[in-house]
Amino acid sequence: MPSGPLPSSEGDHLSAAKMGEIALLPPNLSPFVFFLLFAALQDLCTLDKFAVYGSPVVHQRDSIVTKETDNTLLSEISPNSAPQPLIPLLAPSPLVPFQNNSTPELSGKCILNLSATDSLMRITAVDCWASVAPFLANVICCPQLRATINILVGQSSKETGMLALDATHANYCLSDVQEILGSQGANYNLQKICLIRPSNLSEGSCPVKDTNEFESIVDSSQLLAACKKVDAVNECCSQICQNAILEAATKISLRDGGLPSSLSEHSSMMDDCRNVVLRWLSSRIDPLSANQVLRRISNCKVNEVCPLVFPDTKVVAEECGSVTRNHMACCNSMSNYVSHLQKQSFITNLQALDCATQLGLKLQKMNVTTDIFNFCHITLKDFSLQVGSQESGCLLPSLPSDATFDPSTGISFTCDLNDNIAAPWPSASLVPSSSCNKTVKMPALPAATSAQIGHGGREVKLQQLIIMLLAFMIFFI
Structure with a gap:
């Protein structure tokens, strides 16, 4: 490829x-x-x-995650090899200093204590580094940025008693957060890359934002017990914390006793109330622990869907509809198609499974009956961004991970170039299953x-x- x-x-x-x-x-x-x-x-x-x-x-910023992943990866997914991981290093030009610290120009009107979470901001700046943010957006950068914003508001609520900002302060604070991150090397277009708006710091359509009111409606002790420590391996399947968050968000969304008139309005309200719940959780534990909890929760959603945009499969379907006639034409067409996917972003190994399933189903709907993934030797790596001249796809771990920074070598992040798992051709009789029921054997997470x-x-x-x-x-x- x-x-x-x-x-x-x-x-x-x-x-x-x-x-x-x-x-x-x-x-x-x-x-x-x-x-x-x-x-x-x-x-x-x-x-x-x-x-x-x-x-x-391999380096994991979260030492707790490292210990947990030494022996297990995900339930229902057993290791079948011991791959050697690879850490891509984005090294600086020898003529340009890699350290990109500058003095941020702040508005002076943000009520959040931005200096209280310095370590968290540094993690976010590295995860969203200028050159790699668009390629790590779905898996690393944007989940980390959203967690940081919720934690900032949650920590501030200990002083203000409010789990949301008004529109004016939300605008100033979001601008200041971007300015601080940018001064530390992060991409200055994070609002666009991650679709973050000032409304992400407010209560949105959720009817509850006062801490006292929240605690009068929600069983806060039960919520904290379920989410204070989140199992990185099993949470996506057991959903202990996620169910507690959903229950709390549902309760505060019904404070006024009415329901939104449309499904989209209801979905939007639940998302806004869910953010309020996450901020309350962030106010009850220290920032770094809260970051770990929020990243592990969001990771479940990250691995549920394929983030790639699939071009039109018409040409592949035409060349591979009858592969027995022209093997080379079919595989050349498939190779060219996959090359477009490889220019989009880094993805996790579980996302790659979803991407392979989606592409296979698209081709089956266009009367491609042969397993052309096997026919043309398409592997899961082929769906992710390629690194180096070795033409090897980089699959990120399915568990939450961060980029790391070293002044001498640059930005690095963990991926595996030896993950030679064949892309599974979907069975026409089976509906795509969740990651908890996937039967494809994934390599053990290098530790x-x-x-x-x-x-x-x-x-x-x-x-x-x-x-x-x-x-x-x-x-x-």
């Missing part, structure tokens, strides 16, 4: 090498030794802004401690150093 477009500075390095060849290459240096030296120097100097690098280690990060990075540099030393040894001998 063709890889996603990633800039390359290979030509620049090659030109520089040619320019310095006469002055730097001694007369007794053999072409083979020069090749070794040049290769090593090229590896060490290549730091293109959007180049992608890999290292066989490692943060202490392994440095060792992996040193391994890569050590290999390059050995090549350089070998070249110099041969030269002097």
